[in-house]
Amino acid sequence: MKLKLKVWRQKNNQTKGSFEQHTVEATEHMSFLEMLDVLNEQLISEKKDPIAFEHDCREGICGTCSMVINGQPHGPQKGTTTCQLHMRQFKDGDTIVIEPYRVNAFPIMKDLVVDRSAYDRIIQAGGYISVNTGQAPDGNSIPIEKNTALKAFGAAACIGCGACAAACPNGSAMLFTSAKISHLSHLPQGQVEQTKRVRGMVAQMDKEGFGFCSNIGACEVECPKEISTENIALMNREYLKASLVSE
Amino acid sequence: MHLDNKVSDGELATKWVNYRSTMNLVAPNNKRRIEVIVVGTGLAGASAAATLGELGYKVKCFSFHDSPRRAHSIAAQGGINAAKNYQNDGDSVYRLFYDTIKGGDYRSREANVHRLAEVSVDIIDQCVAQGVPFAREYGGLLANRSFGGVQVSRTFYAKGQTGQQLLIGAYQALSRQISKGAVTMYNRHEMLDVVKIDGKARGIIARNNKTGEIERFAGHCVVLATGGYGNVFYLSTNAMCSNVTAAWKAVKRGALMANPCYTQIHPTCIPVSGEYQSKLTLMSESLRNDGRVWVPNSVEDAEAIRERRKTALDIPEANRDYYLERRYPAFGNLVPRDVASRAAKIACDEGKGVAPTGLAVYLDFASAIERYGKGEAISRGIPNPSDSKITELGEAVVAQKYGNLFQMYEKITGENPYKMPMKIYPAVHYTMGGLWVDYNLETNVPGLFALGESNFSDHGANRLGASALMQGLADGYFVIPYTIGQFLSNEIRTAPIDPNQEAFDVAEKNVKGLLDKLIYIKGNQSVESFHRRLGKLVWDYCGMSRNAEGLEKGRKLIKELREEFYKDVFVPGDANEFNPELEKAVRVADFLELGEVMMVDALNRNESCGGHFREEYATEEGEAKRNDKDYAYVAAWSWSDDGNHVLHKEDLKFDNVELKTRSYK
Ligand SMILES: Cc1cc2nc3c(=O)[nH]c(=O)nc-3n(C[C@H](O)[C@H](O)[C@H](O)COP(=O)(O)OP(=O)(O)OC[C@H]3O[C@@H](n4cnc5c(N)ncnc54)[C@H](O)[C@@H]3O)c2cc1C
Ligand code: SF4
Ligand code: FES
Numbered sequence: 001m002k003l004k005l006k007v008w009r010q011k012n013n014q015t016k017g018s019f020e021q022h023t024v025e026a027t028e029h030m031s032f033l034e035m036l037d038v039l040n041e042q043l044i045s046e047k048k049d050p051i052a053f054e055h056d057c058r059e060g061i062c063g064t065c066s067m068v069i070n071g072q073p074h075g076p077q078k079g080t081t082t083c084q085l086h087m088r089q090f091k092d093g094d095t096i097v098i099e100p101y102r103v104n105a106f107p108i109m110k111d112l113v114v115d116r117s118a119y120d121r122i123i124q125a126g127g128y129i130s131v132n133t134g135q136a137p138d139g140n141s142i143p144i145e146k147n148t149a150l151k152a153f154g155a156a157a158c159i160g161c162g163a164c165a166a167a168c169p170n171g172s173a174m175l176f177t178s179a180k181i182s183h184l185s186h187l188p189q190g191q192v193e194q195t196k197r198v199r200g201m202v203a204q205m206d207k208e209g210f211g212f213c214s215n216i217g218a219c220e221v222e223c224p225k226e227i228s229t230e231n232i233a234l235m236n237r238e239y240l241k242a243s244l245v246s247e
Numbered sequence: 248m249h250l251d252n253k254v255s256d257g258e259l260a261t262k263w264v265n266y267r268s269t270m271n272l273v274a275p276n277n278k279r280r281i282e283v284i285v286v287g288t289g290l291a292g293a294s295a296a297a298t299l300g301e302l303g304y305k306v307k308c309f310s311f312h313d314s315p316r317r318a319h320s321i322a323a324q325g326g327i328n329a330a331k332n333y334q335n336d337g338d339s340v341y342r343l344f345y346d347t348i349k350g351g352d353y354r355s356r357e358a359n360v361h362r363l364a365e366v367s368v369d370i371i372d373q374c375v376a377q378g379v380p381f382a383r384e385y386g387g388l389l390a391n392r393s394f395g396g397v398q399v400s401r402t403f404y405a406k407g408q409t410g411q412q413l414l415i416g417a418y419q420a421l422s423r424q425i426s427k428g429a430v431t432m433y434n435r436h437e438m439l440d441v442v443k444i445d446g447k448a449r450g451i452i453a454r455n456n457k458t459g460e461i462e463r464f465a466g467h468c469v470v471l472a473t474g475g476y477g478n479v480f481y482l483s484t485n486a487m488c489s490n491v492t493a494a495w496k497a498v499k500r501g502a503l504m505a506n507p508c509y510t511q512i513h514p515t516c517i518p519v520s521g522e523y524q525s526k527l528t529l530m531s532e533s534l535r536n537d538g539r540v541w542v543p544n545s546v547e548d549a550e551a552i553r554e555r556r557k558t559a560l561d562i563p564e565a566n567r568d569y570y571l572e573r574r575y576p577a578f579g580n581l582v583p584r585d586v587a588s589r590a591a592k593i594a595c596d597e598g599k600g601v602a603p604t605g606l607a608v609y610l611d612f613a614s615a616i617e618r619y620g621k622g623e624a625i626s627r628g629i630p631n632p633s634d635s636k637i638t639e640l641g642e643a644v645v646a647q648k649y650g651n652l653f654q655m656y657e658k659i660t661g662e663n664p665y666k667m668p669m670k671i672y673p674a675v676h677y678t679m680g681g682l683w684v685d686y687n688l689e690t691n692v693p694g695l696f697a698l699g700e701s702n703f704s705d706h707g708a709n710r711l712g713a714s715a716l717m718q719g720l721a722d723g724y725f726v727i728p729y730t731i732g733q734f735l736s737n738e739i740r741t742a743p744i745d746p747n748q749e750a751f752d753v754a755e756k757n758v759k760g761l762l763d764k765l766i767y768i769k770g771n772q773s774v775e776s777f778h779r780r781l782g783k784l785v786w787d788y789c790g791m792s793r794n795a796e797g798l799e800k801g802r803k804l805i806k807e808l809r810e811e812f813y814k815d816v817f818v819p820g821d822a823n824e825f826n827p828e829l830e831k832a833v834r835v836a837d838f839l840e841l842g843e844v845m846m847v848d849a850l851n852r853n854e855s856c857g858g859h860f861r862e863e864y865a866t867e868e869g870e871a872k873r874n875d876k877d878y879a880y881v882a883a884w885s886w887s888d889d890g891n892h893v894l895h896k897e898d899l900k901f902d903n904v905e906l907k908t909r910s911y912k
């Protein structure tokens with residue numbers, strides 16, 4: 001299949017970017033990133049600068065790949081990261097627009113690459129359980145009901161890709177942050193620090209310049225791991241509780 | 248060079264505990280003054296950095312990724328072993344030790360493996376406490392499953408995302424130390440050299456990949472946890488950016504590369520579909536618990552399938568060869584990886600492959616679906632269920648166990664594995680070889696340590712499933728925090744290392760020189776194209792089976808390819824900017840040298856063991872033929888620019904297990 005690509009090119013954070021047009025020959029068995037590999041090989045053979053994009057596992061689990069395809073973070077297929085998206089989702093003659101995430105708190109580094117370190121700092125603000133190595137009791141000493149464990153797992157499946165913030169018109173990080181809070185608060189061992197955690201993480205989210213949440217729900221729609229906005233509701237409840245407790 | 252493995256005397260079962268309790272310690276007030284550099288934030292690096300931070304050391308931690316959570320460990324699917332014996336099925340520390348030694352085809356160090364089995368139980372406790380959401384039974388207790396090469400259920404898992412959940416646990420522990428200031432994290436920093444002063448590792452040179460700047464970092468010692476080198480094959484299940492550079496730079500500074508020819512080819516991966524392909528996807532080994540491997544009995548049927556005149560469903564039971572069940576009745580579909588991979592290769596070499604390329608076998612879930620469906624019908628009290636009801640119920644059970652893997656398979660291949668058997672083929676997955684380390688996980692360069700997949704230590708010539716995660720976390724949480732004290736207790740009077748000294752100048756100049764050289768070649772071929780060619784060479788001559796003639800040839804071809812690379816590679820852009828092509832070029836340059844040493848090592852080892860299968864050394868039935876008399880040693884190599892790489896041997900002594908021919912029949 002022959003495709004027309006409109007790709008965002010931007011040298012760095014100091015310069016302005018613009019779209020560049022390319023055509024590429026692909027097959028339906030290729031992944032989206034393999035299609036971009038083909039284009040890059042083409043550019044390199046013409047001694048041109050290849051398109052910078054980030055990726056690593058190409059299995060939908062590391063959360064590295066990040067781009068907006070035809071207006072949707074990770075493209076059109078539900079519950080699928082860019083690296084898992086295959087060209088059979090497109091057809092011959094299609095024009096595909098490829099852009100970086102556009103989120104205040106994720107500055108563009110080059111072309112499709114953005115800096116998502118703000119998400120690390122949110123985790124550093126409390127997204128953990130304080131237990132030193134060697135302090136743990138036997139693993140089976142805290143039974144956790146299967147469904148509760150599955151709920152924790154569901155929230156813990158977040159891959160930190162940033163698509164939620166990219167999908168949100170307000171550039172909010174609520175889905176990501178709430179997924180971590182929900183993961184830990186479903187577990188007895190996580191409940192101990194809940195007040196401190198929710199306060200710290202929410203404050204950090206604001207400090208990083210992420211927008212507020214106005215219940216649009218675009219984050220859940222675009223999230224490749226289908227993390228539910230129920231987590232946001234849970235986080236809001238926890239935050240309310242925390243604000244009633246004196247520091 | 249004499250390689251002292253520093254294993255202490257005494258009974259195997261109490262060795263570690265005795266050693267640990269008599270080891271030199273560093274007092275808390277001294278720890279605060281000691282700086283430790285940790286490179287890598289996979290399971291091994293993140294757990295080490297977090298724990299060393301908790302203990303009070305000043306830790307600087309590095310990763311070329313944009314976040315510690317992206318390390319390749321995140322992709323591990325199937326699970327992590329531990330000798331908990333929660334299932335009461337006869338597991339024990341000794342059995343895990345024994346299985347690992349046997350699985351490794353008697354090419355690993357007894358003391359290290361026993362220690363691994365001992366601390367495995369602590370890992371699970373630690374991870375649960377951190378909030379890792381392991382799979383559980385209805386009663387709320389931890390669930391287990393079994394993995395290839397063993398007969399007990401000792402594998403803990405979190406759906407098909409065990410690596411992710413364990414890494415997030417370690418990442419959270421690391422994040423906590425970062426927030427406390429105990430660990431300083433340097434993301435997007437790629438280590439490009441080790442700095443040695445008076446023979447000891449005292450720092451690193453790293454490129455800030457975001458800006459292109461070359462930076463110096465000094466410390467009292469350096470810990471590498473930089474992962475495996477499977478990407479030397481270009482196509483592998485490893486993440487695209489995994490590479491050997493950190494370990495290779497250490498080799499260039501005098502560390503030894505042990506057993507580089509021991510690579511693991513995983514039997515259940517999605518087959519290659521085209522030339523453009525950039526990586527291969529693993530289907531977790533746990534699938535072999537329920538999937539049955541087969542090919543058609545006749546070449547004609549296989550041909551018909553390849554030409555799409557027939558599908559798997561057209562082949563009646565009687566015309567199928569469930570070759571693993573036939574050849575290995577005791578272990579069946581659960582034989583170790585090396586055995587399963589070779590068997591698939593043999594089937595395809597005989598012309599029975601079922602993909603258009605001829606390189607695929609079936610992994611079939613129809614029997615499992617039927618079995619589970621009937622079981623469900625009984626437990627739900629459904630009398631005389633119809634076939635379609637049984638299938639429906641069975642598929643639901645299979646979906647619960649492997650849903651995400653089935654979904655992934657369908658996304659990649661466009662085929663529905665509930666209805667049509669999966670097609671699988673072996674692919675490069677893991678490297679048992681790595682930096683030579685002693686019992687303290689210290690390389691032969693004092694103050695330079697190696698953990699996780701980057702060292703060679705525990706898996707011998709073949710790793711059992713679910714043991715890499717165990718080893719990474721054992722090294723990081725429970726071994727290095729103690730053993731590092733053996734070195735550091737002698738350094739408490741050493742002032743902070745000054746990065747403005749000659750050794751750093753020289754190393755930095757070296758790195759800059761290399762980067763400039765790569766940029767200025769301005770040839771005509773892309774880095775990727777060289778990597779692809781290298782991968783094909785290593786796969787063809789040093790892959791699933793090897794022979795002397797091929798290895799000689801492969802070695803020569805790699806040398807030629809390396810020369811061509813330095814004449815004709817094209818790296819766009821500049822060294823002093825964000826430049827992913829330059830990052831790749833450095834990595835491929837090192838793979839081009841490593842590949843040669845792999846061939847040299849494989850050529851030296853005139854026996855077949857584990858993942859190393861030399862065609863000249865096979866039994867009549869085609870099984871691997873070991874030679875314990877001449878090759879029960881670790882082969883540790885030093886690099887020499889003139890091609891005369893030197894072999895150093897560490898003899899392996901087996902005082903506690905009897906060396907046997909591995910049999911899974
Ligand atoms: C698809 C797949 C599935 C697997 N499933 C399982 C399983 O179910 N069970 C199991 O036990 N094992 C499994 N394995 C194996 C296991 O995942 C790995 O062996 C293990 O995770 C390696 O961990 P590590 O910490 O040693 O290295 P990695 O996780 O590879 O981490 C390496 C780290 O080093 C950093 N790094 C490397 N070089 C440099 C440098 N030059 N400068 C700076 N930083 C650097 C990287 O940024 C990264 O942080 C699987 C492997 C694959 C490929
Ligand atoms: S919540 Fe979903 S979209 Fe947001 S970071 Fe996690 S996985 Fe990505
Ligand atoms: S590259 Fe890892 S999730 Fe896409």
